[in-house]
């Protein structure tokens with residue numbers, strides 16, 4: 001038996017024998033942490049276990065198709081309970097998980113299981129199932145269920161497929177592997193409601209968000225000298241809108257502009273700052289971002305500078321926000 005199979009067996013046995021279990025999804029929860037934790041939750045609820053769910057931030061409405069999503073709690077009072085097993089999903093460390101300060105409240109005696117796929121994982125659990133080659137925590141849970149012959153149903157399969165979709169950007173990014181596609185096929189065969197996932201994750205856009213997209217599209221301009229397409233959002237465009245809506249809008253132009261190599265989205269932030277996000281096909285935009293005091297990956301990088309956006313005939317420019325004294 002290999003080491004990973006052994007770990008899957010230990011986690012499975014610990015959960016099956018536990019009476020009370022606490023499952024943790026990381027703060028600002030995404031589809032992977034929610035998918036993996038809710039799959040284990042729905043499996044344990046089927047076994048009549050006493051399950052508590054914690055997430056420092058409430059899950060976004062777009063995840064409401066996940067079965068029993070209403071059971072997540074943001075109140076750290078859940079850490080005062082007595083648990084046999086605590087599982088943290090999709091978190092490289094406990095600060096990222098949003099539970100660093102709460103962990104000491106737990107009564108001793110529980111087994112802490114860390115299920116994650118980040119290379120930088122700090123191995124903070126008693127049992128660390130950390131597989132950087134996995135596309136998602138959901139893929140790891142799928143393998144754990146498979147290894148232990150857990151029968152998948154519609155609920156478990158829908159939860160797990162959610163994280164596979166979100167962490168591979170719908171099976172389009174470079175993290176997409178043969179095993180992730182195999183997992184997805186198995187999940188769909190076992191009843192995953194994939195049309196429902198796609199409808200909520202891709203098509204369910206608010207009118208406010210679509211308005212921002214409209215503004216971003218209408219303001220696209222191409223700079224020949226730099227081979228950059230740019231656009232912008234002003235503070236006045238998004239006054240009163242939730243941050244979540246605005247953040248989603250800035251991400252949507254990832255590589256949608258034909259032959260041009262690089263896209264720059266500028267966004268005014270409150271407090272006279274401007275945030276820039278680069279997306280590129282070939283260029284290493286992290287170098288430009290670094291020159292501006294930011295950073296990131298080769299094909300996705302960003303920076304934040306002081307200033308505001310001034311719109312000129314040649315497109316948007318960042319100008320000093322402070323009025324010049326003279």
Ligand SMILES: [Mn+2]
Pocket residue numbers: 032033090117135136137167
């Ligand atoms: Mn993940």
